[in-house]
Amino acid sequence: xxxxxxxxxxxxxEKNAVILAHYxxxxxxxxxxxxxxxxxxxxxxxxxTAASIILFAGVHFMAETAKILNPxxxxxxxxxxxxxxxxxxxxxxxxxxxxEAHPDHLVITYVNCSAEIKAMSDIVCTSSNAVKxxxxxxxxxxxxxxxDKNLGNYINQQTGRNMLLWDGSCIVHEAFSLxxxxxxxxxxxxxxxxxxPESETVILETAAYVGSTAxxxxxxxxxxxxxxxxxxxxGILYKMQxxxxxxxxxxxxxxxxxxxxxSECAFMKVNTLQKVYDCLVHESPEITVPExxxxxxxxxxxxxxxxxxx
Ligand code: 13P
Ligand code: SF4
Numbered sequence: 432x433x434x435x436x437x438x439x440x441x442x443x444x445e446k447n448a449v450i451l452a453h454y455x456x457x458x459x460x461x462x463x464x465x466x467x468x469x470x471x472x473x474x475x476x477x478x479x480t481a482a483s484i485i486l487f488a489g490v491h492f493m494a495e496t497a498k499i500l501n502p503x504x505x506x507x508x509x510x511x512x513x514x515x516x517x518x519x520x521x522x523x524x525x526x527x528x529x530x531e532a533h534p535d536h537l538v539i540t541y542v543n544c545s546a547e548i549k550a551m552s553d554i555v556c557t558s559s560n561a562v563k564x565x566x567x568x569x570x571x572x573x574x575x576x577x578x579d580k581n582l583g584n585y586i587n588q589q590t591g592r593n594m595l596l597w598d599g600s601c602i603v604h605e606a607f608s609l610x611x612x613x614x615x616x617x618x619x620x621x622x623x624x625x626x627x628p629e630s631e632t633v634i635l636e637t638a639a640y641v642g643s644t645a646x647x648x649x650x651x652x653x654x655x656x657x658x659x660x661x662x663x664x665x666g667i668l669y670k671m672q673x674x675x676x677x678x679x680x681x682x683x684x685x686x687x688x689x690x691x692x693x694s695e696c697a698f699m700k701v702n703t704l705q706k707v708y709d710c711l712v713h714e715s716p717e718i719t720v721p722e723x724x725x726x727x728x729x730x731x732x733x734x735x736x737x738x739x740x741x
Contacts, residue, residue, distance in 0.1 A: 436463050439711060440463060442711045442712065448483065449465045449482035452466070452488035454468070454648075455489075456699060456702060457703070460704060463704070463707070469558070470557040470558070471643065473489065474732070475736065477500050485504055487507070496549075499725050507711075507715060508716055509701075509706035510706050510716070513698050515543055516600070517601045518545055526597070539556060539564065539576050541555075546720045551727075555732050558643035559645060560735065563739075573595065574592065574594040576594040577599065580600055581600055604627055604694075605629075606685040607683050607684070608686040611684035612634065619658055621658050623658070624639060625659055627641070628641050630662050644663060660682075661683060664699065
């Protein structure tokens, strides 16, 4: 493992490549990454990088976003099957019909969607800026929000809006069990429940803090509390525990799983250190997005990045 890491670091330097990794990637990948972050941080980093090659250790929609921001750079993903159930829940042909049926609506899409869906959107958002972006739209303008109904419901509740929601969801965040969570909290009454907004409303209602992966890490770091039940993909625990070595972090329990208390995103976990190395050697698999889609999708992504600065 250490030899492989050294080889990746040397190759990265030789090829002027940057490795951007999401918090859900396995620890070994996070360790060799130049930057580890949430979807917004990763997009901002992709926008500012001077590297010639971007190796995206994450899922397909994240690498596509990096490509849209860098059409002249090579963007590579260790495994092209690293998809996302949420992105898959919004097929472009059906979404096109949906927005055509509501021509007076502004279209805001969560970044967890394909490049084609982004190309049909007015503004993109991530979990860390979604509330702020929706609040930037005057109240008299009706909004379509896609693809995550759980995040959409959360934003509606936070902003008092009534956005029209696409019926999509994330298999990992919908797997948390309210019953088991309540039982776990009884065993750890001092623990604070924190959750990602892709979780179901019943789970979010139990949470003292709701935010993106980066937001959750910052919250745990700054909080005077010493115990937390963490409602998001278990990969986050690696970085979070490094930030708060003396605090107790307990993964939120899922409905199906009786052997392990954690939820893992199978899509995120198809990337391995070996695949990162192979991908750098062959500069493949490469992410390609049609030029016409890049042109259209860049507009709502740029709007998001601009709105995130203020
Ligand atoms: P974050 O932007 O909060 O990291 O979320 C990404 C994601 O896919 C959550 O499932
Ligand atoms: Fe998609 Fe859910 Fe995996 Fe995030 S955790 S990449 S939303 S399937």
